[in-house]
Amino acid sequence: MFKGLLSLILWSLWFIFFAVTMVLFFVSFILIPKHYLNYLIRPISWCYCFLAGQWLVKENESPNPEGQPYLYMFNHESMFDQFMVAAYIPHYVTAVGAIEQFRYPIWGYIMKTYGVIPIIRQDVKKAITSLSKAEEALNNGISFLISPEGTRTLTGELGVFKKGPFHLAKNTGATIVPIGLIGAFQAKKKNDWRLTPGKLITRFGKPILKKEFENLTVEETRDLVRNRIQQLINPKRQ
Numbered sequence: 001m002f003k004g005l006l007s008l009i010l011w012s013l014w015f016i017f018f019a020v021t022m023v024l025f026f027v028s029f030i031l032i033p034k035h036y037l038n039y040l041i042r043p044i045s046w047c048y049c050f051l052a053g054q055w056l057v058k059e060n061e062s063p064n065p066e067g068q069p070y071l072y073m074f075n076h077e078s079m080f081d082q083f084m085v086a087a088y089i090p091h092y093v094t095a096v097g098a099i100e101q102f103r104y105p106i107w108g109y110i111m112k113t114y115g116v117i118p119i120i121r122q123d124v125k126k127a128i129t130s131l132s133k134a135e136e137a138l139n140n141g142i143s144f145l146i147s148p149e150g151t152r153t154l155t156g157e158l159g160v161f162k163k164g165p166f167h168l169a170k171n172t173g174a175t176i177v178p179i180g181l182i183g184a185f186q187a188k189k190k191n192d193w194r195l196t197p198g199k200l201i202t203r204f205g206k207p208i209l210k211k212e213f214e215n216l217t218v219e220e221t222r223d224l225v226r227n228r229i230q231q232l233i234n235p236k237r238q
Helices: 002-031 038-050 081-086 099-103 105-114 124-139 164-172 218-233
Strands: 054-059 070-074 093-098 117-119 143-146 175-182 198-204
Touching: 002 038, 002 105, 038 054, 038 081, 070 081, 070 164, 070 218, 081 175, 081 198, 093 099, 093 124, 099 105, 099 117, 117 124, 124 143, 124 164, 143 164, 164 218, 175 218
Parallel strands: 054 198, 070 143, 070 175, 093 117, 093 143
Antiparallel strands: 175 198
């Protein structure tokens, strides 16, 4: 009962702040070039976590923006993932988003204006088209954020990695940056509306350069990145 009551209070605060920031983003996206919006997005992303009862911290430094484009890959634990990463990436980065999100009036406009690429996961051909647009962005020097699992975990364990993101890496030669997200699953499980206050950790791994995977198959590259992310999540696991 206490957890439910606390969650109601936190969600109320969160949605008020969310509504205010949607108006702020709507105006800012019209006036400010999107490549400079990370200065606004980073502190707001941290606040999204904080107002949900989470203390967000970073372990290890994110890569130097001068080394772009980067292909950031992370484990998908909860709704907090995007905020945990966005709070600490010091440059413009785009991503893919479920097509359903683009149907929300203001949120959909913001995602589209920022350059997020819609994806229909249930339609393989259309999903491939979305990844082709992501490939184009990477070839133009724009960094990209993607979860190889494709959907949030239901157990807290790292799921199966899809091959699409690794075709992206192979086709573009973009440096892969593995990211381990810790605490998000405990904070908000996919099938539970309640929040559990705690600590969220964003852990950046060592960038994987093109020379490290250019002679590997897509499957071998996938396994390499999965192992790196697993080690970031749980360094003791071999």
